[in-house]
Amino acid sequence: MDIEKDYIKLIFGLKMKQVRTQKNLSLFGLAKLTNLSKSYLNEIEKGKKYPKADKILLLCKHLDVTYDQMVSLKLDNNLAPIGEILKSGILKEIPLELFGIQEADLIDIIANAPAKVNAFISTIIEIAQHYNLSRESFFLAALRSYQEAHSNYFEDLEEKVISFSKSFQINLDSKISIEELEDILKEEYEYKIEEIAFTDQEALDDLRSIYVPKSKTLLLSTEIDAPQKAFILAKEIAYNYLKISDRLLTFTWIKFENFDQVLNNFYASYFAGSLLLPRKLVVDKINNFLENENPKPEEFVQLIESFEVSPESFYQRLTNLLPKDFQLKNLFFLRLSHKIGSDFYQINKELHITHQQEPHANETNEHYCRRWVSIKTIDEAIKQNKPHFFDAQISSYANSGNEYLVFSSATKDPFLHDTIRSISVGILINPTMKKKFKLIDGKPLVKRIVGVTCETCAVKDCLERAAPPIVLERKKRHENTDIVVQQFMNQYS
Template sequence: MNMEKDYIKLIFGLKLKQARTNKNLSLFGLAKITELSKSYLNEIEKGKKYPKTDKIILLAEKLEITYDHMVSLKLDNNLAPIGEILKSGILKEIPLDIFGIQENDLIDIIANAPAKVNAFISTIIEIAQHYNLSRESFFLAALRSYQEAHNNYFEDLEQKVLDFSKAFHIDMNNKISLDELAAVLREEYGYTIQELVFSEQEELGDLRSIYVPKSKTLLLSLEIDEQQKAFILAKEIAYNYLKIEDRLYTFSWIKFDNFDQVLNNFYASYFAGALLIPRKKLIGELNVFLSKSNPTGDEMIELMNQFNVSPESFYQRLTNILPKDFQLKNLFFLRLSHKKGTDTYQIKKELHITNQQEPHANEMNEHYCRRWISVKTIEAAIAEKKEHYFGAQISRYDNSSNEYLVFSSATADPFKKDRLRSISVGILISTPMKKKFKFINNEDMKRQVVGVTCETCAVKDCEERASPPIQLEQKKRHENTDLIVQQYMAKFS
């Protein structure tokens, strides 16, 4: 099996460091007994250099281990998980530098405390395998962490949009048209745009666009609406204007080959959202809306309709603007999916700004609280047969007493037949938040005590409950058992 040179150097460096620490030698001490420079040995341990044969023989002799052991790619048990990670190439695929981490620094941390850190890594791997976490899911989780670490606001991309609008004379105060977007792609970037009936091929039923790089042809599904088409065109502009080459060629995505594609897909999507929903205009419209004492759902829908975007793009944009320009840094974004005729609701996308907020995805097949406005809007959209049903409520979570103002929009899922989805943004209610939302204390605002999942919820006499609180009851049983055990311990001490 051919191993990458980098992998071989890293493994040798780990083995050298382990052998040195087993002898209680510092780098200075090893340098002294081998007459090799400390900086040279440090480079070897960090996996940056691989010594020549005579140097390996010298190191093996002074460390009292065999040459074969030094050059073998087999790691001791306590370092084996590191070897698996290095061999998999996962560290190469994830640009650790965006998290402020250098690969060699991470390896150094692991090597300094192999037993504890490797137990942690092994646990993470086991959890991933247990829940069948795919490579794509891992990448998306890493991306979500990156977004959350930056409060989902990226100043450089915001500036790129402004630079683009200036260079192409795009009026950011007016709704950008499909003709403008298409003209930029055709005239500036040499695109051919062609519309086809994708649904004629069953395998293409979930796709909305395909980009053919060789001929610069963008194939669009005839079944997409104007908002979807605008986002796809804006995203193609982003790929070109930002000079992104390692990219995805379908929307929605089929697979990611590496993490760079995940990250670049996000950058292009962010650019598209910022182009279609200009920051300055959105801030102005939100200030008007928030100053109202009793706004209606129709007024919120009218606000969204001022931009040529889907509800999901609008809510995503709120997660950029609210933390940055309204200092509302505790919020969550959820996309909930539901198939008609079933009692199943699934979180398909989530984002938590600043902290892990209350509602979150779980892999326990539990039932999400039916009192969520995210669920209620889907139910109402089906019952009232509305293309876009908007709802809002103040949700107080029973387990923490945290309160959130939650906006939610339910529409047909454009990618799945007989499915609906709701897009929601929840904002933690605090004193500063109340000053910005004039209608927060309005008596007409619906208030609801909610849980996370039925299985963990302590709310009594809940008519919407989809499952008994079995997880909560089991937890209480364990607590009661522990209490009695402590009593026996005290009695017989």
């Protein structure tokens, strides 16, 4: 796709529509004046066609503008922000059709109310710059919105896994072995698989695999454990079985060229998770676990470990199956990271299904609530020196009154030294949820009043507080000021 040519056509169309509407001239009227068809003029305004010089002269004559004004790429203040977005090509990198949006629709909206729309776009750009929102962050946010819009369940991918299992005679009633995965890659897709010490190269410390397309060679780090290896192999099978060519070549990813690669990486990961954690098998085991009204924490750990996958893969799979098979439509997924010895906890992955749940990432360096079980499991994993520390609690949010049953597992971060991370899934407690989770009333579960960040939390006498509630204090101060101002308004009215 030639972004420069597309940009020129879109800019010309925007300018033409702007001039036409300023002169209160309809497309029908312009067509009548120029003897050009209305459909042709409409395609010009939508950026689909660029007229030849003689037709530009004709349009200029009846719109009363100069030729140079019309063909110039310089935009007035009203259209300048959208010009930057169009020139960047970002609208073409994101498959808008996933969200039921056509690029032409956006152009129409912008052209019909350029001042208001572009003021909004400028605000978004300013916010993005203020919070250092990168292109990567933008793409990942778009992907997250796509997942959330589908409750993170994709029936077509689930069916592809079933079709794959039938074609390759894989029994989805039991876990697939690493040997089977390797055999499929080698024999069916002609892969070469080699294990090398990535740690010998400091620059490769964060990587676990590299795929070399020309020789179909998969390089695996000698440092990876069995669950990581199984996931990487399953993803490679997914890329091949789904016939995905525009893909990322490293795990973890270090760069991507476009949004399609981000989306394809998600599709391959989803397929891999479904293959390693077959839907029916996982649902059956979860149902067995839920029959116990007072399960012990180690029983949930055993449930995860029975699949020989990482805790993150298991929790991610829960976000696919809990909304679909258990009708639990409101939940969140969080991954927190913590450098041992620091006082900083960072959310580096999140997902919210059906609507935005309470705990969420922020970019203002505020302190996440230390009463979260997500943070507690990290602290306890360090304190007890356990490779996998699991806990659960009922989190009652002070501001909203909403309560969540939250499961959390903390393990060493496989990609960062001296770093612990926790993976958590929180399920909104409502009548439907209580019917499924009889353990909700069990004695081992602790209920804690929590906030989102210390700076916005109204909980008093919190022993775990890491920072004063400055945001709430500022809000209260403004409210008090407003009361006094109103008193003076009444007195002097």
